[in-house]
Amino acid sequence: MTLQNLLGISLDAVAPERTQVARMLAAVERNLADTRLAGLSAETRFDAGYKAIMQLAMLALYANGYRTLTSRPGHHQTAIQTLTLTVALAPEQVRVLDALRNQRNKADYLGDLVPDSTVNECVASATALNAHVRAWLQSNKPELA
Amino acid sequence: MHQSLASTLLPGYRRRVLGLLLLRPEEALHGREIARRTGLPPGTLTRELKRLADVGLLKREKRGNQQVYSADTSCPVFNEVAGILRKTSGLADVLAEALAPAAQQLRAAFVFGSMAQGREIGASDVDLLLIGDIGFAEAVNLLYPAQATLGREVNPKVFTAVEFSTKVAVEPFLRDVLAKPKVFLIGNEHDLAELAGHQS
Numbered sequence: 001m002t003l004q005n006l007l008g009i010s011l012d013a014v015a016p017e018r019t020q021v022a023r024m025l026a027a028v029e030r031n032l033a034d035t036r037l038a039g040l041s042a043e044t045r046f047d048a049g050y051k052a053i054m055q056l057a058m059l060a061l062y063a064n065g066y067r068t069l070t071s072r073p074g075h076h077q078t079a080i081q082t083l084t085l086t087v088a089l090a091p092e093q094v095r096v097l098d099a100l101r102n103q104r105n106k107a108d109y110l111g112d113l114v115p116d117s118t119v120n121e122c123v124a125s126a127t128a129l130n131a132h133v134r135a136w137l138q139s140n141k142p143e144l145a
Numbered sequence: 146m147h148q149s150l151a152s153t154l155l156p157g158y159r160r161r162v163l164g165l166l167l168l169r170p171e172e173a174l175h176g177r178e179i180a181r182r183t184g185l186p187p188g189t190l191t192r193e194l195k196r197l198a199d200v201g202l203l204k205r206e207k208r209g210n211q212q213v214y215s216a217d218t219s220c221p222v223f224n225e226v227a228g229i230l231r232k233t234s235g236l237a238d239v240l241a242e243a244l245a246p247a248a249q250q251l252r253a254a255f256v257f258g259s260m261a262q263g264r265e266i267g268a269s270d271v272d273l274l275l276i277g278d279i280g281f282a283e284a285v286n287l288l289y290p291a292q293a294t295l296g297r298e299v300n301p302k303v304f305t306a307v308e309f310s311t312k313v314a315v316e317p318f319l320r321d322v323l324a325k326p327k328v329f330l331i332g333n334e335h336d337l338a339e340l341a342g343h344q345s
Contacts, residue, residue, distance in 0.1 A: 092286050095285055095286060096282045099285040102270070103300065103302075111317075113312065113316050115302055115304045116308050117281045117303040117304070117308075118281045118303060125282075
């Protein structure tokens with residue numbers, strides 16, 4: 001699979017702009033800051049971490065000139081599963097992010113409890129992905145960073 | 146743990162074929178696909194499929210110029226055989242094997258939700274509850290190969306013993322899980338009752 005052959009199926013082409021990248025990175029920082037807020041419930045910290053992960057995955061696509069077709073179901077899944085292609089994330093890490101997506105769906109729609117282990121992993125994964133995407137931008141798309 | 150029970154009841158080839166087809170009754174597969182997914186030699190597999198179709202456990206249909214096989218849910222013992230497989234080779238063995246490297250870290254592990262209750266549909270994933278000292282990322286990566294074998298997503302809920310015993314009394318989610326059918330991979334109902342804090 002390449003990003004190119006997902007065009008029109010789950011992805012759309014865009015021309016990335018530096019100002020938009022900066023906006024998205026700032027949004028990620030706001031959400032990461034929320035994951036560390038002491039007064040928040042574990043579930044809300046999980047939500048903030050997941051939101052940062054999703055913004056980073058969308059940013060990774062955007063920096064490569066793509067965005068997900070939100071008219072198609074599964075755009076969260078597309079953004080996460082293409083991280084191996086967009087920013088060369090290791091498959092083991094993508095599996096964890098994809099599992100967090102599944103936990104988030106079940107918590108949001110079925111009322112599943114999010115265990116502490118999963119909240120902590122979500123925050124750690126979001127923080128690590130932020131560092132990974134920023135480093136990737138610096139070395140691969142310095143014009144956008 | 147379940148392997149000896151499963152292999153005693155059903156010889157190897159049969160167990161793998163039935164485990165694949167009876168737990169996904171909505172899927173009809175042709176012989177080559179069944180050979181690929183079970184890792185069985187096509188020649189032996191063809192004889193096995195014919196035998197299972199002859200006794201009515203499998204349906205054989207023509208799709209184009211290919212024979213496809215699927216579970217025959219109208220077979221009088223379909224539910225019982227599927228139930229045996231669900232609790233042994235089809236599900237529990239695959240998951241228990243995947244968790245084996247972390248078995249020392251786990252106090253209990255079981256399947257809950259639709260797969261444990263026999264209410265699963267095509268897209269159902271496998272809900273798993275793990276209690277012990279294991280990280281979420283470690284659990285996800287250990288279970289990853291099992292997803293391909295089972296053809297379903299595996300969704301682990303990972304609790305430490307302390308978190309589980311604290312939350313079980315107050316969280317409706319955990320009370321619901323405890324009250325409904327489970328398929329144990331590590332530990333049993335008694336261990337779980339101890340972890341939940343009420344001695345059985």
